[in-house]
Amino acid sequence: xxxxxxxxxxxxxxxxxxxxxxxxxxxxxxxxxxxxxxxxxxxxxxxxxxxxxxxxxxxxxxxxxxxxxxxxxxxxxxxxxxxxxxxxxxxxxxxxxxxxxxxxxxxxxxxxxxxxxxxxxxxxxxxxxxxxxxxxxxxxxxxxxxxxxxxxxxxxxxxxxxxxxxxxxxxxxxxxxxxxxxxxxxxxxxxxxxxxxxxxxxxxxxxxxxxxxxxxxxxxxxxxxxxxxxxxxxxxxxxxxxxxxxxxxxxxxxxxxxxxxxxxxxxxxxxxxxxxxxxxxxxxxxxxxxxxxxxxxxxxxxxxxxxxxxxxxxxxxxxxxxxxxxxxxxxxxxxxxxxxxxxxxxxxxxxxxxxxxxxxxxxxxxxxxxxxxxxxxxxxxxxxxxxxxxxxxxxxxxxxxxxxxxxxxxxxxxxxxxxxxxxxxxxxxxxxxxxxxxxxxxxxxxxxxxxxxxx
Ligand SMILES: Cc1cc2nc3c(=O)[nH]c(=O)nc-3n(C[C@H](O)[C@H](O)[C@H](O)COP(=O)(O)OP(=O)(O)OC[C@H]3O[C@@H](n4cnc5c(N)ncnc54)[C@H](O)[C@@H]3O)c2cc1C
Numbered sequence: 247x248x249x250x251x252x253x254x255x256x257x258x259x260x261x262x263x264x265x266x267x268x269x270x271x272x273x274x275x276x277x278x279x280x281x282x283x284x285x286x287x288x289x290x291x292x293x294x295x296x297x298x299x300x301x302x303x304x305x306x307x308x309x310x311x312x313x314x315x316x317x318x319x320x321x322x323x324x325x326x327x328x329x330x331x332x333x334x335x336x337x338x339x340x341x342x343x344x345x346x347x348x349x350x351x352x353x354x355x356x357x358x359x360x361x362x363x364x365x366x367x368x369x370x371x372x373x374x375x376x377x378x379x380x381x382x383x384x385x386x387x388x389x390x391x392x393x394x395x396x397x398x399x400x401x402x403x404x405x406x407x408x409x410x411x412x413x414x415x416x417x418x419x420x421x422x423x424x425x426x427x428x429x430x431x432x433x434x435x436x437x438x439x440x441x442x443x444x445x446x447x448x449x450x451x452x453x454x455x456x457x458x459x460x461x462x463x464x465x466x467x468x469x470x471x472x473x474x475x476x477x478x479x480x481x482x483x484x485x486x487x488x489x490x491x492x493x494x495x496x497x498x499x500x501x502x503x504x505x506x507x508x509x510x511x512x513x514x515x516x517x518x519x520x521x522x523x524x525x526x527x528x529x530x531x532x533x534x535x536x537x538x539x540x541x542x543x544x545x546x547x548x549x550x551x552x553x554x555x556x557x558x559x560x561x562x563x564x565x566x567x568x569x570x571x572x573x574x575x576x577x578x579x580x581x582x583x584x585x586x587x588x589x590x591x592x593x594x595x596x597x598x599x600x601x602x603x604x605x606x607x608x609x610x611x612x613x614x615x616x617x618x619x620x621x622x623x624x625x626x627x628x629x630x631x632x633x634x635x636x637x638x639x640x641x642x643x644x645x646x647x648x649x650x651x652x653x654x655x656x657x658x659x660x661x662x663x664x665x666x667x668x669x670x671x672x673x674x675x676x677x678x679x680x681x682x683x684x685x686x687x688x689x690x691x692x693x694x695x696x697x698x699x700x701x
Contacts, residue, residue, distance in 0.1 A: 248353075250275045253367065253376030255359060255519065258284020259551040259563035260382030261342065266571045268351045275376065276346070277369050279358040283342040285384050285552070286560040288335055289404045294427055296331040298592045301434035305594050312630050324412035324435055331407065361523035365547070378546045378574050381526070381534060382563070383519050385512035385552035392419075394479040398486045400506045403428075413437050413504040417488050419476050420509035421448040426460060426593040428507060429468055434594075439468035440501050442490055444475045444510075449591060453603050453637060456653045463595055463633060479506065514555060531555060538581040540570045548574060557587045586668035590658035595634060598657035600665050601649035604639050604701065612642040614698040616674075620654045623693055624685035631655060636694045638664075638674070645673045650694075656687055663691055674698065 251272035254264040260276065261283070267274040281288040307317050346354050357370040366375045387402040389395070401409075401416075403424055412435050418425045421443025433439045441448075441464070447457040448470070464470050471490065477498070478489035485504040492499070514532040521528065527535045527543040533555025540548050548570045551563030562584070572578040588600035607613050620626030620634030634654020640647055650664040667677050674695040682689045 256382035277359040304434040360520040381549040383515040388513040417503035425509035433467040596657040598661035615701040616697040618693040623689040
């Protein structure tokens with residue numbers, strides 16, 4: 247048995263903690279079964295956004311017609327688009343490996359670990375024990391028990407990256423952010439896309455009106471079915487047939503496609519890690535329970551990133567890491583605060599969101615709601631952007647911003663001003679005081695906040 251001051255499980259956001267531990271001279275072990283660098287780098291944010299950037303350019307060319315520009319796309323080289331992405335991942339992975347080799351005081355265990363007892367793990371047949379343990383074990387695709395699914399070769403966010411040739415058609419089961427991002431990508435590539443979402447709207451955590459605008463926009467480029475529960479999957483010729491039950495009418499209908507992409511959500515990796523063997527509790531979804539300091543039910547064991555199932559985004563994971571590192575290594579007592587946690591969805595149109603939705607805000611606050619369309623500001627008008635929308639939810643008494651939601655071009659960039667304001671306790675007046683360049687899409691933000699009214 248080898249003893250460590252610090253053990254970190256997971257080389258996504260976990261690599262930041264192991265780096266910090268080594269920098270402070272703690273005897274440190276990092277455990278990862280690979281791919282090195284975690285989800286974001288290998289099978290999440292980075293590869294998907296590389297692919298989606300090309301999709302955005304294609305749609306931009308197609309949509310230029312409304313501005314009086316007719317341009318044809320003569321060829322889309324799917325193979326080279328995929329190869330560029332894979333090459334980039336390989337390079338990034340090598341950089342991570344190189345960085346780890348250089349961290350002399352770090353023992354890297356490349357293998358799948360599991361807890362065998364208190365503060366004790368087994369990896370590749372070796373036992374290791376840590377005084378402080380950081381679980382950054384991430385999540386994996388959730389695969390629902392649909393009849394026949396296991397007998398057909400379905401794709402996930404991991405295997406989809408291995409495609410060498412463009413599928414002629416694809417059925418995407420799910421309507422969350424991964425589904426609508428890949429739906430956008432494949433539709434732009436020229437693949438016939440069918441999206442099947444069991445709930446009555448896409449991207450459930452978003453404002454319903456934003457879900458609806460997204461559904462309308464995507465429906466122009468693909469078949470989107472909501473309230474559609476996939477109940478049976480079969481091989482059909484060289485492709486698959488998915489039998490779907492309409493949740494409202496109970497009627498069944500079959501859809502055919504060359505491939506199926508499963509994108510119905512994520513599940514915890516805590517089961518593989520057998521966290522119960524060290525007394526770490528999980529919630530009813532299997533994610534690791536943490537307190538405000540990100541400590542688990544077991545003293546000196548912390549869970550960060552997707553492992554705690556709170557806000558499953560890279561930038562949130564990276565913030566959590568800073569908090570636990572300070573708490574665990576420097577005796578700080580920083581609490582995590584998700585009230586200004588933001589996220590983006592890189593579909594077409596793009597979506598960005600921070601804080602509470604109107605429905606959630608109403609539970610604890612008296613609120614005012616503001617809305618503006620992109621073409622309410624000069625730049626949006628110039629862009630002929632008739633669909634995009636922004637919505638603010640503000641506390642009535644204090645005008646403190648509780649939530650902000652945008653659908654339209656540059657949404658992830660535009661929202662940052664609101665995130666910064668909210669992080670410093672921001673009120674709508676503070677945003678209004680800052681000069682906004684005219685004409686720029688940023689004028690959308692004060693415009694929304696000047697439109698506040700009783701909902
Ligand atoms: C398709 C897709 C697109 C995404 N796009 C975005 C985006 O645009 N922006 C954004 O902010 N977020 C995005 N995300 C989410 C983001 O990728 C995750 O929130 C983030 O990567 C979580 O980081 P993590 O460090 O918690 O876990 P991970 O990066 O998943 O790291 C966990 C590591 O632990 C290892 N591991 C797990 N169990 C064990 C074990 N028992 N033994 C050894 N090793 C183990 C895994 O192999 C993995 O390397 C996306 C996710 C997906 C799937």
